[in-house]
Amino acid sequence: MEREIYDEDHEAFRDVVKEFIKRYATNEKREKWDADGEIDRETMLAAGEAGILGLSVPEEFGGAGMLQDYRFRAVVLEETIKAGNGSLAGALGIQDDLAIPYLVHMGTQAQKEKWLPRMATGEVLGALAMTEPGAGSDLRGIKTTAKKVDGGYIVNGAKTFISSGKTADVVVTFVKTGSGNRPDAFSLVLIENGMAGFEHGKKLSKVGFHGWDTAELSFTDVFVPDENLIGGVEGKGFVQLMMNLPLERLSIGVAAAAAAEAGFLWSLEYTTSREAFGQAVADFQNTRFALADMATTVDVLWAYIDRAMMLYKDSRLTPEEAAKVKFWATEREWEVLDAGVQLHGGYGYMLEYPIARAWTDARVHRIYGGTNEVMREIVAREVTGRK
Numbered sequence: 001m002e003r004e005i006y007d008e009d010h011e012a013f014r015d016v017v018k019e020f021i022k023r024y025a026t027n028e029k030r031e032k033w034d035a036d037g038e039i040d041r042e043t044m045l046a047a048g049e050a051g052i053l054g055l056s057v058p059e060e061f062g063g064a065g066m067l068q069d070y071r072f073r074a075v076v077l078e079e080t081i082k083a084g085n086g087s088l089a090g091a092l093g094i095q096d097d098l099a100i101p102y103l104v105h106m107g108t109q110a111q112k113e114k115w116l117p118r119m120a121t122g123e124v125l126g127a128l129a130m131t132e133p134g135a136g137s138d139l140r141g142i143k144t145t146a147k148k149v150d151g152g153y154i155v156n157g158a159k160t161f162i163s164s165g166k167t168a169d170v171v172v173t174f175v176k177t178g179s180g181n182r183p184d185a186f187s188l189v190l191i192e193n194g195m196a197g198f199e200h201g202k203k204l205s206k207v208g209f210h211g212w213d214t215a216e217l218s219f220t221d222v223f224v225p226d227e228n229l230i231g232g233v234e235g236k237g238f239v240q241l242m243m244n245l246p247l248e249r250l251s252i253g254v255a256a257a258a259a260a261e262a263g264f265l266w267s268l269e270y271t272t273s274r275e276a277f278g279q280a281v282a283d284f285q286n287t288r289f290a291l292a293d294m295a296t297t298v299d300v301l302w303a304y305i306d307r308a309m310m311l312y313k314d315s316r317l318t319p320e321e322a323a324k325v326k327f328w329a330t331e332r333e334w335e336v337l338d339a340g341v342q343l344h345g346g347y348g349y350m351l352e353y354p355i356a357r358a359w360t361d362a363r364v365h366r367i368y369g370g371t372n373e374v375m376r377e378i379v380a381r382e383v384t385g386r387k
């Protein structure tokens with residue numbers, strides 16, 4: 001089904017992204033990133049140079065000013081994922097959808113001036129650290145504290161599962177500045193590489209997204225100056241997180257739709273060229289029906305996701321709508337990719353094939369950004385009116 005949200009500017013931008021992929025995100029590069037467990041800095045700088053990173057940074061700070069209009073970001077996700085490069089899509093997404101928005105929406109003028117121009121170029125990479133070994137879904141259970149002292153805070157604690165945690169230069173960190181677990185007991189602080197007591201733990205070995213680092217972080221008496229308190233006001237951290245979650249969940253929905261579409265296209269190509277019992281695999285009725293189901297799911301996905309993108313553009317995507325998008329899209333993505341793996345036979349299980357990589361990448365879409373169970377809780381709360 002033809003999509004209607006893009007105009008010629010988006011299509012011209014798509015060409016820029018494709019050219020970038022051709023030059024900087026070759027298969028050899030991807031294999032190296034997968035082996036190293038991270039994307040090299042040169043590639044991130046090249047993405048900044050090409051104008052496909054930092055899209056969410058306002059123009060006055062050197063970016064494209066596209067925080068509310070997600071369509072250009074969607075083009076980046078679509079093309080990198082279609083090129084079989086989920087890890088690159090993820091690394092670019094952390095910068096634009098998770099790190100930069102906290103500074104754009106909530107940062108002080110001084111914080112914006114200090115960080116955003118270099119985040120737009122890729123000179124400074126960011127990460128977002130909320131999850132701890134003992135607290136993921138239940139964020140108010142975190143134990144990392146930031147104790148007020150003269151001129152700043154002393155941070156102690158640990159975070160885990162932090163995307164881009166190893167490669168990031170600055171980490172937007174969710175900490176406890178008050179007692180109890182009321183929303184005003186929490187704040188966000190920017191913790192910089194090189195601050196005494198800030199250690200990067202080991203790079204975690206994951207099922208998918210092999211070329212994108214995920215790390216543990218630890219903080220031992222780290223002094224964080226007042227100027228690094230996001231927004232300059234204590235006790236706003238929980239509200240700040242809630243404000244950005246619709247964007248994070250929309251971005252996962254877009255990535256899921258892009259991966260489902262790519263999975264369908266790879267499966268179509270594979271089954272039309274692979275033969276069994278003297279005919280193309282695509283000519284078995286089972287394959288034809290599976291492809292028909294996949295194509296239809298992809299169409300419905302995009303119709304829904306495109307609508308969500310346009311609502312977000314007009315600041316009308318509610319947290320509940322974003323939760324629906326996240327859980328529904330990632331579950332359709334999983335169905336399509338799993339069917340695609342099956343249609344590829346044994347080759348579908350080989351990481352050399354993009355369908356296999358996309359399938360392993362997709363599994364975490366139902367877990368991070370808020371698990372799909374928690375998403376259903378958010379939706380159920382709204383539809384039933386009961387806590």
Ligand SMILES: Cc1cc2nc3c(=O)[nH]c(=O)nc-3n(C[C@H](O)[C@H](O)[C@H](O)COP(=O)(O)OP(=O)(O)OC[C@H]3O[C@@H](n4cnc5c(N)ncnc54)[C@H](O)[C@@H]3O)c2cc1C
Nearest residue numbers: 128129130131135136137161162163367368369370371373
């Ligand atoms: C690859 C990867 C990258 C990640 N990147 C980041 C990152 O960049 N920054 C960051 O801060 N975090 C990140 N995370 C963490 C991720 O967001 C959490 O893993 C996720 O929120 C779940 O938390 P948890 O692992 O503690 O599971 P738990 O919260 O312990 O959940 C365990 C199970 O209980 C269920 N459950 C929990 N609460 C409820 C409830 N109220 N109702 C019903 N079921 C419930 C969950 O759905 C799940 O099935 C990442 C995780 C992974 C795997």
